[in-house]
Amino acid sequence: xxxxxxxxxxxxxxxxxxxxxxxxxxxxxxxxxxxxxxxxxxxxxxxxxxxxxxxxxxxxxxxxxxxxxxxxxxxxxxxxxxxxxxxxxxxxxxxxxxxxxxxxxxxxxxxxxxxxxxxxxxxxxxxxxxxxxxxx
Numbered sequence: 001x002x003x004x005x006x007x008x009x010x011x012x013x014x015x016x017x018x019x020x021x022x023x024x025x026x027x028x029x030x031x032x033x034x035x036x037x038x039x040x041x042x043x044x045x046x047x048x049x050x051x052x053x054x055x056x057x058x059x060x061x062x063x064x065x066x067x068x069x070x071x072x073x074x075x076x077x078x079x080x081x082x083x084x085x086x087x088x089x090x091x092x093x094x095x096x097x098x099x100x101x102x103x104x105x106x107x108x109x110x111x112x113x114x115x116x117x118x119x120x121x122x123x124x125x126x127x128x129x130x131x132x133x134x135x136x
Contacts, residue, residue, distance in 0.1 A: 003044050013038040013047050020054050075133045082129035086122060093118045 014035055021031040038050035097114040104110065 005041055005044060005047055009044075009047060010039050010041055013041070013050055017050065017054075025054060078129055078133050082125055086125050089121060089125070090118065 017026065017031060017034050017038060020026050021028070026034065034050045038047060041047045041050065093114060097110070100110050100114070
């Protein structure tokens with residue numbers, strides 16, 4: 001039984017075909033024919049036929065075109081979790097900075113250390129989140 005595809009998969013395949021056209025691998029007529037096939041596809045075999053004989057349109061491109069929505073949900077959850085951790089971190093740093101300034105007075109060290117620490121940890125959180133979201 002063939003796996004049915006949805007609009008998202010058809011759109012990804014259409015974008016892949018347009019990329020090949022921009023890179024000069026397809027003529028305008030061939031692009032039109034392949035787009036018609038891709039946009040009318042009901043299963044993965046029909047999508048594969050639209051990508052046949054194109055370089056870089058092997059299993060990896062097909063896997064990208066047929067990628068499940070579960071990955072998008074997973075990436076959204078990772079991003080939301082990272083944003084939540086970052087928000088709590090930022091509020092905590094702001095409270096600590098205000099408390100430090102109130103108890104010790106303004107100093108060059110605290111004015112430099114707190115923002116640099118906040119930037120460094122924020123960058124680490126974002127880069128770790130980016131790595132987790134890019135995993136297959």
